[in-house]
Amino acid sequence: MSVTDSLPTIHWTEDGAERSAMWRSEAGLPPPKRVVIADDQTPADTAFRLASEGTALLWRGDFQNARQLLQAMARRVDRKPKKAPKPAASLTEAFHKHRLAQSQRARTLGMLLLPFEAGHVVPLRRAPDVHEACEQVYGQSDTPYVASMRELLGLIGAFEWRKKGIEIPALGERIHPWYGVFSPVRGEYIDLVAKEPLPSGTLAFDIGTGTGVLAALLAQRGVKRVVGTDQDARALGNARANIERLGLTGDVEIIEADLFPEGRAPLVVCNPPWVPARPSSPIEHAVFDPDSRMLRGFLNGLAAHLTPDGQGWLILSDFAEHLGLRTRDELLGWIDAAGLKVLGRSDIRPRHPKAADADDPLFAARKAEMTSLWRLAAK
Structure with missing residues (x-):
């Protein structure tokens, strides 16, 4: 058919x-x-x-x-x-x-x-x-x-946008997003990954790779092998095209998977959708995650995919917390229940225009928003 x-x-x-x-x-x-x-x-x-x-x-x-x-x-x-x-x-x-x-x-x-x-x-x-x-x-x-x-x-x-691409300062290159794949226009989360000290340079998993921007960044930072996963056909095609354009096919492999690939890695990175609400169209799945399915799935499977002394990097905005859609205690409870502990956290303020737009109906939440990189490890 x-x-x-x-x-x-x-x-x-x-x-x-x-x-x-x-x-x-x-x-x-x-x-x-x-x-x-x-x-x-x-x-x-x-x-x-x-x-x-x-x-x-x-x-x-x-x-x-x-x-x-x-x-x-x-x-x-x-x-x-x-x-x-x-x-x-x-x-x-x-x-x-x-x-x-x-x-x-x-x-x-x-x-x-x-x-x-x-x-x-x-x-x-x-x-x-x-x-x-x-x-x-x-x-x-x-x-x-x-x-x-x-x-x-x-x-x-x-x-x-696909033709022109988006300049990623932390990467020093352009990423070309496809229709329906989350575009890395908000650079804060990329900057966090660019600056955090690497626990290892041997292997990393990038869960929900999207355009492949974080997988490319990790490879550029010296990680010898990066495995990026996604289950969306467009995201997989988009990530592979970007990785090939950047000349990183020898360092980065993009595979289809619901969250984790097989095996363990000393570094597992995930930037899940930040808002636990129902998307109104398939395109919104990169932003809205009903019942925090991807977030909780990542946390619950992380310990089983980390090598001893490995780290999981969870990149997450607290926007949902300011909206009353998720509490910090809930997040910490999920981390603990997954057999994980918090090693540390790096924070960054958003730079997008809406964060300074007082006429935005959600301005109070946007003004208070913080994006964080949580360093997690198995207990």
């Missing part, structure tokens, strides 16, 4: 006839049940009202006008209400309200849809050539389909 055979179908009526096409959504959203045709004559207020009510708009006008319409819809979504909302009783409530608002925003803006012909061609006036950006995410396509414009713009942005 091909990928397109497994895609759902979207249905609509156009020119008095029933139409249908394959539906694509990287967020895993089902096809909208109500679809109307929209074009250059569709007012932004009308488009916003229909989208807010759950009616999708399949665009038949000029591509650039569609981009402007999406921007106009976004301004309406982000418009502050005339009556100030009731303040959240706690940061936990503020977080859940913020997540709900983000979800509703994404759902509304995702209602502006584009038609695609075979080969990822957008058959609209002034439409750019997007086949390469789409092919990197969707794969080859010989069938027409429909997808949201917002998702397409995300694919285009990711395509540009």
Whole structure:
């Protein structure tokens, strides 16, 4: 069965006839049940009202006008209400309200849809050539389909990042992230790994390697052999491509595994998702970890994969603690229950713009946030 055979179908009526096409959504959203045709004559207020009510708009006008319409819809979504909302009783409530608002925003803006012909061609006036950006995410396509414009713009942005790459000062090189793989734009955790004294230079495991940035950094620091693991197909491809580009294939091996590879190592590193909450799309799994599954899995399996006197480096933000989603006592309890002890901890403050944005609804938590490298060992 091909990928397109497994895609759902979207249905609509156009020119008095029933139409249908394959539906694509990287967020895993089902096809909208109500679809109307929209074009250059569709007012932004009308488009916003229909989208807010759950009616999708399949665009038949000029591509650039569609981009402007999406921007106009976004301004309406982000418009502050005339009556100030009731303040959240706690940061936990503020977080859940913020997540709900983000979800509703994404759902509304995702209602502006584009038609695609075979080969990822957008058959609209002034439409750019997007086949390469789409092919990197969707794969080859010989069938027409429909997808949201917002998702397409995300694919285009990711395509540009993948080409350009992100400069990693601690590495002295660029890392090229793929769509759907956590991008190392927050450099604090990388700096922690770059500065921490290595317990050994022989072997290290990088659990949940993502783009492979930490595996590359460890190899560059002199670790003779690094094994990076991940279970996401895109992350595995991304890490291998970065390692090859950096000329480190002789030092770093990327393998598919749910957390640990076989064997033991004197250094096991893990930078798990920091927020124990449900992701709203597959792309968010790098940030949101329901019930702290990966964090607890790493802790519970760490002692069995450390050599005598080996160290486990857990890189974790305390953002969840400030949001009331996890307590420090819970974390310390999990460490103790896993047969581990804390050897030490290095901390660093975040440098991203939101940490200084007083208008951010979670500013109090972001301002207090600290990212830490916990050095752990078996008891």
